[in-house]
Amino acid sequence: MQKKYAVLVAVLLVAHAAFAQLKYLHLNASVNGGYSQLVHKTDFQSTPLEALYDFIQKVNPDLTWDQFLEAYEIKDRFWQPRMGFTAQLTYREWPIKVIGEAMTSSSAYTRASYAVTMGLGKDFYISDSTWYFSFLGGYKYVIRDFGFGSNTIVNSVGDRESREDLAQFFGPKGDPIGRPSGDMFSFHVGFARTLDWYYRWSVGIDAFYELDLTDKLVRNSRMTTYGAQIFVRYKFFGKNVEPNRYFPNPGGGRRH
Numbered sequence: 001m002q003k004k005y006a007v008l009v010a011v012l013l014v015a016h017a018a019f020a021q022l023k024y025l026h027l028n029a030s031v032n033g034g035y036s037q038l039v040h041k042t043d044f045q046s047t048p049l050e051a052l053y054d055f056i057q058k059v060n061p062d063l064t065w066d067q068f069l070e071a072y073e074i075k076d077r078f079w080q081p082r083m084g085f086t087a088q089l090t091y092r093e094w095p096i097k098v099i100g101e102a103m104t105s106s107s108a109y110t111r112a113s114y115a116v117t118m119g120l121g122k123d124f125y126i127s128d129s130t131w132y133f134s135f136l137g138g139y140k141y142v143i144r145d146f147g148f149g150s151n152t153i154v155n156s157v158g159d160r161e162s163r164e165d166l167a168q169f170f171g172p173k174g175d176p177i178g179r180p181s182g183d184m185f186s187f188h189v190g191f192a193r194t195l196d197w198y199y200r201w202s203v204g205i206d207a208f209y210e211l212d213l214t215d216k217l218v219r220n221s222r223m224t225t226y227g228a229q230i231f232v233r234y235k236f237f238g239k240n241v242e243p244n245r246y247f248p249n250p251g252g253g254r255r256h
Helices: 002-024 049-059 065-071 150-154 160-170
Strands: 025-039 077-091 096-104 112-126 131-145 182-194 201-212 224-237
Touching (some): 150 160
Antiparallel strands (some): 025 077, 077 096, 112 131, 131 182
């Protein structure tokens, strides 16, 4: 009985200590929109495109694989619009960030992609905390990208009419280029401006590069992506970088 009480007391003490640390957490969420390029470097001869090539070659035996790629304007990279939401969590002033994201896929803007990133990063405020730079470098795990796969193949086709035909031919089912999740190295650089006197709202731009580190024995096609996005960010809780700005400063600053 005494042992049970001791365990209960220990749990309560740990829980109390954990709750005491909540006041040091900083949480903000962003709405994002921009463009990115997916560099997937797929070997198309290992995909269903090979079957389509064989079908066409029966009609035109002189058609080579390179001519087939050129005729359909098939590339191993393409641009897509991106939009969605991110949430960022930090603790005290530690240079560590944890970010969760629900964005449209880099393969197809009509599909969703979910991921979590953890790494070293920090925001550097300047000009009376009106502006700030931010950076993040670390590990990103793509939980699932619902656009990676058939949509990646279809959107690699540059010719619009052919792309629409292939979309009906392949359909969205299956994983023709491997699993739609992976390990990434992520690097972000941002620049933003705070909008209100309470340092809660800010708007800015974020440039990013994400390198696919997934073992090529697991999945040869890459999720490597780079691009930029505009964001509107709101801080739900966390200590402000400076006291609230209740009144504009006639001298030009924004402190109270």
